[in-house]
Each structure stands twice: as C-alpha cells, then as structure tokens.
Amino acid sequence: MKSDASRQGREIRIEGIEKCWGETTALSGVDITVPAGSFTALLGPSGCGKSTLLRIVAGLEAPSSGRVRIGGEDMTQRPADKRNLSMVFQSYALFPHLSVADNITFGLRTRRVAKAARQARLERVAALLGLGPYLERKPSELSGGQQQRVALGRAVISERPVCLMDEPLSNLDAKLRHAMRTELRALQRSLGFTMLYVTHDQVEAITMADQVVLINEGRVEQAAPPHALYETPATSFAARFIGTPPMNILPATALGEIGARAEAEAGCALHFGIRPEALRPDPMGMLKMHVTGGEYHGADALVMGRIGGTEALVRVPGKTLPSGGAPMSLAVAPQDIHLFNAATGQRLDRPISAAQALASNDMAQATTVPDLNQI
Numbered sequence: 001m002k003s004d005a006s007r008q009g010r011e012i013r014i015e016g017i018e019k020c021w022g023e024t025t026a027l028s029g030v031d032i033t034v035p036a037g038s039f040t041a042l043l044g045p046s047g048c049g050k051s052t053l054l055r056i057v058a059g060l061e062a063p064s065s066g067r068v069r070i071g072g073e074d075m076t077q078r079p080a081d082k083r084n085l086s087m088v089f090q091s092y093a094l095f096p097h098l099s100v101a102d103n104i105t106f107g108l109r110t111r112r113v114a115k116a117a118r119q120a121r122l123e124r125v126a127a128l129l130g131l132g133p134y135l136e137r138k139p140s141e142l143s144g145g146q147q148q149r150v151a152l153g154r155a156v157i158s159e160r161p162v163c164l165m166d167e168p169l170s171n172l173d174a175k176l177r178h179a180m181r182t183e184l185r186a187l188q189r190s191l192g193f194t195m196l197y198v199t200h201d202q203v204e205a206i207t208m209a210d211q212v213v214l215i216n217e218g219r220v221e222q223a224a225p226p227h228a229l230y231e232t233p234a235t236s237f238a239a240r241f242i243g244t245p246p247m248n249i250l251p252a253t254a255l256g257e258i259g260a261r262a263e264a265e266a267g268c269a270l271h272f273g274i275r276p277e278a279l280r281p282d283p284m285g286m287l288k289m290h291v292t293g294g295e296y297h298g299a300d301a302l303v304m305g306r307i308g309g310t311e312a313l314v315r316v317p318g319k320t321l322p323s324g325g326a327p328m329s330l331a332v333a334p335q336d337i338h339l340f341n342a343a344t345g346q347r348l349d350r351p352i353s354a355a356q357a358l359a360s361n362d363m364a365q366a367t368t369v370p371d372l373n374q375i
C-alpha cells in the first residue's frame with residue numbers, strides 16, 4: 001500500500017481564483033501551489049474563504065474565474081466525481097444504517113471493485129486505523145474519535161492521489177484532537193497522498209503542515225513553511241495570527257526618539273513587532289514596561305503591561321512573575337524586532353539601523369529614550 005500510494009501524490013495548482021456571490025467577493029487573486037505528496041493547511045479566520053476554496057478544488061463550487069490543475073491537468077470544468085480525490089468533512093457524513101465496514105468500503109462498491117480486493121483493502125485500512133474490533137458496529141455505537149477514524153478510513157481506502165479535509169477534527173475534544181493530529185500526519189506521510197487541509201486553528205496548521213497558506217478576507221496573506229511564518233511573517237496580520245499569545249505590535253510613537261528616527265529612516269509610519277517570548281527582563285534593557293498584571297501558567301507566566309501607552313505581553317519563566325504596578329526593563333535581540341509599514345501592514349524588507357538601537361544595551365543610547373512609562 002505504501003509504495004503504490006506514495007507514487008500517487010499529485011501537485012495541486014490553484015491559479016488566479018476569484019469567487020463572487022453577487023456583491024460578495026469571497027476569494028480574489030488566489031494563487032497556490034501544493035507540491036505533490038505534501039501537506040498544505042489553509043488557515044485563516046472564520047469567513048475568510050477557506051471552505052469556498054476547498055470546495056472549488058473539490059469541484060463542488062465553480063470559480064468565477066481562474067483555474068484548478070491537479071497533476072498538471074486542468075480540472076476547472078470537471079465534475080467532482082471525475083477529479084480523482086477523496087474528501088473528509090467536519091460532519092463525518094457516515095451512513096447511519098450501514099456498518100463501519102460498509103461505510104468504509106462504500107466508495108469501492110460503487111466503483112465495482114471486486115469483493116476480494118475490497119476485503120483485502122478493508123483489512124489493511126482497519127489495521128492502520130485501529131478499527132478492526134468495530135467493523136460490524138453502526139456509527140451510532142462509536143465514539144466521536146472512532147467515527148472520525150471511519151471517515152478517514154473511507155478517504156484512505158480509496159487510494160486517491162489527493163485528499164481534501166475541511167476542519168475534520170473540530171468535533172473532537174482537545175485530547176483526542178491532539179492524538180488525531182499526530183495520527184493523521186503520520187498516515188499522510190506514510191501513504192504519500194497530497195493533502196489540502198482547512199483549519200482555523202493555527203496550532204493545528206503549524207504542527208501538521210509542510211506549508212501553511214494564511215488567508216485573510218479572500219486573499220493569500222502568506223504561504224510558507226510553519227517556521228518561516230513564525231520567524232518572518234510577511235504582514236502584521238500574519239505576525240498576530242501565528243503564535244500564542246500573539247506578537248506585540250507597537251506603533252513607533254510608543255518608542256520615543258528611537259521610533260521617530262526609525263520612521264524617518266524608513267520613510268513611512270512603522271509598527272514594531274516583538275513576540276512576548278522575545279522580550280526578556282534585563283535591568284539594562286531599553287524598553288520600559290509598566291506592569292499591570294500577570295498570569296501564572298506553571299512552566300511560564302505572562303506579564304501584562306504597557307510600553308509607551310500600548311498594551312504589551314511578556315512571557316517569563318513561571319517562577320519569575322513580577323508583581324503588578326512595578327516598572328520592568330526589557331531587552332530584545334536585534335533579529336527579534338520585526339518592522340511593518342503601518343499603512344499597508346507589509347513587512348519591511350530592508351534593515352532600518354535606527355530600529356536596532358532598541359536592541360542595544362549601550363547606556364549611551366539610553367539618554368535618547370524618554371521615560372516611556374510616562375507616555
């Protein structure tokens with residue numbers, strides 16, 4: 001099964017997709033390449049167009065313009081059942097009157113696969129997903145996680161080169177969801193099919209995917225491997241969407257003279273992005289935070305406060321949670337300062353040397369920084 005299926009993964013190309021419903025534009029100018037055999041997550045807030053895009057790839061919805069190619073073939077006009085793909089939805093869509101075995105093999109029966117071949121494939125898939133003991137049960141006699149496995153089994157047994165999933169784990173409790181994430185990822189790797197997976201959960205996307213496509217209001221905000229999305233977010237939206245708690249976004253005006261110099265050098269209004277985990281308490285640090293509260297999480301803690309009047313968060317080791325009302329000096333490494341054009345939200349590509357002064361521990365610089373707690 002492994003070698004057959006791993007030859008099957010096919011590239012998906014989404015080219016210039018637009019989708020409008022009357023006045024509503026759900027998708028515009030969407031270009032995405034999903035490499036053969038890879039796992040790509042479509043991530044974004046509710047209503048951003050993820051499901052619409054998946055349904056267009058599936059052939060359940062027609063785009064207003066643009067093309068969908070699978071394995072190099074133009075599928076845009078092809079009906080859903082001729083696209084050679086499998087699908088798993090949030091509602092598992094199991095037939096309640098059929099046994100687990102019949103649910104899993106349903107597609108094979110409609111494709112007239114011979115009984116012996118069906119049985120052999122069923123046994124392999126049941127063993128893979130741990131469903132052997134439940135094959136004669138009805139879906140109502142299974143837990144949510146087991147029902148989910150049946151839906152996965154039905155997708156996997158089809159041995160299609162492409163699998164589309166729309167929030168398949170969202171009905172499961174947190175513990176099961178975590179276990180299923182690992183299982184699903186391992187399954188996709190070992191079988192080698194191409195996965196396009198819709199989720200609004202950034203943890204799900206960054207733990208499972210080779211490539212995360214972040215969508216915002218019908219447009220691709222950034223498409224990148226998880227670590228690139230975290231380390232070099234292309235926009236302030238991407239910076240805030242990936243990472244928990246989200247990145248601090250400080251207007252340059254919150255940073256006194258350093259902020260003003262950085263804006264003059266950049267030639268535009270700036271937002272400084274610094275992750276809560278990139279700020280560290282340091283008496284020599286250039287950033288002054290007025291602490292307003294804290295949240296103990298065990299291994300670590302979150303310190304809430306204001307930097308130059310803007311709300312900010314700092315992640316510290318759990319044992320070092322400071323008390324509220326205290327001022328805190330913070331240091332940041334130069335590579336952990338992200339700069340965004342305040343008007344467009346786009347990341348600044350070129351380095352701005354004045355911004356690096358924020359990372360300096362040189363006391364000579366301190367004279368140029370006002371007392372930010374008073375702002």
Ligand SMILES: Nc1ncnc2c1ncn2[C@@H]1O[C@H](COP(=O)(O)OP(=O)(O)OP(=O)(O)O)[C@@H](O)[C@H]1O
Binds near residue numbers: 047050
């Ligand atoms: N059949 C439809 N007719 C009109 N508008 C629609 C239709 N389907 C979706 N939309 C609109 O298109 C936009 C994108 O919807 P879509 O379901 O793709 O978003 P989503 O990112 O999958 O959201 P969620 O995570 O909440 O499922 C929304 O504004 C939605 O209201």
